[in-house]
Amino acid sequence: MRTDDLVAMLATGIEPVRPHATRHRLARALLVGAPLSLLAMLVGFGLRHDLAQVVALPMFWVKLLFPISIAAASFLVVQRLARPGVRIGASWLGLAVPVACMGALAGLAWFDAPVEARLPLLLGATWRSCAASIALLALPMFVAALLALRGLAPTRPAVAGAMAGAWAGATGATVYALHCPELTAPFLAVWYVAGMALPALAGALLGPRLLRW
C-alpha cells in the first residue's frame, strides 16, 4: 500500500478527539478499580470495628494519607508515562517523599521505644498478612490501570507498568487501612510499603509484555 493511499484512508471519516483524553481514561480506571477494591475489602475483610473511635487519633489519618498521597503521585506519573515524549521530571518525588517521611517517622518511633518494645511496633499483630492483603485488594485497580494503559502510548513499558502497579498498590493500601488494626509508623513503613511494592514489581514484569503497541 502506498503511503499516500494510507494517509488518505486514515484521514477519512475522523471523529473529534476530546481534550485530555489520557487523564479521562486513567481517571475512569480509578472510578472502576477503587470501588471494586473497596467492595472486596468490605466483603472479604470488613471495616475495623472501632473505626468510630480511631478517627479521633492523628495516627489514623497519617496511616490513611500516606497511601493516598502515593496514589495521587503515581496517578500523575502514570499520566506522564502514558504520553510519548513527556518526561517524568521530578514527579517521581511525589512517591519518594511520602515513603521517606514514613521511614523517618518509623526511625523516630523505633529509637524512641525501649528495646523490648521495638519488635512489637514493627510486627504488630498482623504483619504476616498485611502486604499480601494489600496486594490482593490492589488487584481490581491493577487490572483497570493496565487496561487503561493499553489504550495509551507508554514508550517505557516496564516503568509504566511499575507505576501503574504502585498506583494500584497505593489504592489497595488506602482501602486496606480502613480494615487494618495497626497504627505504628514502623509497621506502615515496612509492611504497607511492601504491600504497595508487590503490585509495582508485578507491573514492571508484566509491562513489557502487556503494554506493547
Add this chain to the structure above:
Amino acid sequence: MNPAEPVLRSLLMRGLEGDGAAYHAFLRQLGAHLRAYLGRRLFGWPDDVEDLVQECLIAMHNQRHTYQPDQPFTAWAHAIARYKMIDLLRTRSGREALHEPLDDEMALFADSAVEASDARRDLGGLLDSLPDRQRLPIVHVKLEGLSVAETAQRTGMSVSAVKIGIHRGLKALALRIKEAP
C-alpha cells in the same frame, strides 16, 4: 525548535477537532517529516524506511488522543518514531538470525507467468489465510468497493480497526506472495 513544529501542530490541533482536510494535510506533511527523520537514522536500510514511516503514521493516528497541546509536537512525534524504530530493529535482529541467503536464486523462478485462474484461486487461498480482522476489511473495501464506514458498520469493527486491517492485511498478502514458492 524544529521548523516543521508550528505548521504540523496547528494542522493536528484542527484535525483533533474533527477537521478532515487539515488532518489529511497533517498526515501528508508528517509523512514527509518522518521520511527525513527516519531516513537519517536508517540510512543502511532504505527499504525499511517507507515501511516504518507507515507504521509510525498508523501509530500516531491511533494514539493521537495522547497528544496534548501543552507539549511540543515534535517531542511527541519523535518519541513515537523512536519507539517504533527500536521495535523494528528488535524484530529484525530476531528475524535475521533465521535468514537464509537464497533470495537471489529463488527470484529467477518466481517471475514465471501464472494462469489467471490460478492467480484468482491463489488470491482466494491467500485471503483465507488472513485473520478476519484483516480479511473482511480487504474483501469489503478493496474487492466489493464499500466505504470504510460501511465496512465498520457491517463487521462491527471500529473505523480505525478497519483501516488498520486493510493496511496490515495488504502488507501480509504482499509478503506471502513474495514468499510463495
